Amino acid sequence: MRFGLESIFEEKCKIILEYREKGVPLHLVSARYRVSQSAISRWAKMVADGGYDALRAIRGKGRPPTDMGRPRKKKPETELEKLRAENERLRTENALLKKVQALVAERIAREKGSGRKPSSR
DSSP states (O other): OOOOHHHHHHHHHHHHIIIIISOOOHHHHHHHHTOOHHHHHHHHHHHHHHOTHHHHTOOOSSSOOOOOSOOOOOOOOSHHHHHHHHHHHHHHHHHHHHHHHHHHHHHHHHHHHHTOOOOOO
C-alpha cells in the first residue's frame, strides 16, 4: 500500500510528537509504528534542528529513480502513420544492409591485396 507524501509526513509528525513531547520511550514507539529506532532518532534530530517542516523534505530511501533507456515509441494510429513508420524501418534496414555490403567488399579487397584467399564466411 502506497501512502501519499502528506500522509507520510503526518505519520512522522505523530511518531515524533509521541516520542519527544509525550516522552514515550524510543523502543516502544519503534515497536508500535514498526519503524526503526535509528530512523525515529534521525527524524527527532531533524525536528530539533529545523522544526517539523524539516520532515517534509525527506524523500524515499535510496537513489531516486532514473529514466533509463529509450522512451517507448508511440504506436501509429492512422494508416498514414503506419506507412511512414514502415517506410522509416525499411530505410534503416536498407542503410544497415549497405554498410554490411561495404564492409564485406572492403574485407575481400584487403584479403586480395595481401595475397590470401578470402574465407567462405
